Amino acid sequence: MLALGDTAVPVYWRTVRAIMRTAETILETMHQRGWRITGPRRAIVEYVLAQDGPFSAEEIFRALRRRQPTIGRATVFRTLDLLAELGVVERIHHPSGVHRYVVGGDGHRHHVVCIRCGAVAEFAGCNLETVLAQVADQTRFRILGHWLEVSGLCQLCQREPAVSSS
Ligand SMILES: [Zn+2]
Ligand SMILES: [Zn+2]
Numbered sequence: 001m002l003a004l005g006d007t008a009v010p011v012y013w014r015t016v017r018a019i020m021r022t023a024e025t026i027l028e029t030m031h032q033r034g035w036r037i038t039g040p041r042r043a044i045v046e047y048v049l050a051q052d053g054p055f056s057a058e059e060i061f062r063a064l065r066r067r068q069p070t071i072g073r074a075t076v077f078r079t080l081d082l083l084a085e086l087g088v089v090e091r092i093h094h095p096s097g098v099h100r101y102v103v104g105g106d107g108h109r110h111h112v113v114c115i116r117c118g119a120v121a122e123f124a125g126c127n128l129e130t131v132l133a134q135v136a137d138q139t140r141f142r143i144l145g146h147w148l149e150v151s152g153l154c155q156l157c158q159r160e161p162a163v164s165s166s
Pocket of ligand 2: 108128
């Protein structure tokens with residue numbers, strides 16, 4: 001059990017994210033954080049919001065390079081980092097080792113990633129309260145959030161015969 005003393009803190013709380021859906025609201029928030037709103041940054045935000053599925057930084061860079069000749073990979077990466085911090089996008093660890101991103105859904109979500117084709121599905125309801133209480137108890141850490149990603153084989157890949165190891 002956690003002792004509730006002067007230094008007691010909530011066992012954990014979920015990171016509550018403001019869901020910011022429109023490009024203008026996001027750009028305004030970036031501006032408030034001291035970012036200059038340039039053409040490339042605006043294009044990145046608009047591109048990201050238009051995506052239904054996962055995307056990589058490289059894909060954004062390639063898609064926008066023609067319209068935004070001044071765009072650089074560093075700008076894409078730094079903008080994605082900020083968008084992740086703002087909860088607009090979530091980082092997904094892809095089996096290839098290259099991070100991909102998805103636009104964050106409403107509320108608290110996690111992802112399951114197919115180890116073969118990289119397909120991503122969202123799920124809710126991780127029910128980690130008990131585990132996180134134990135983590136706080138054992139480590140004396142103040143738990144501020146958690147990151148959980150599940151890997152597996154998507155329905156399509158389950159139908160593919162397994163690659164023979166012989
Ligand atoms: Zn798959
Ligand atoms: Zn969770």
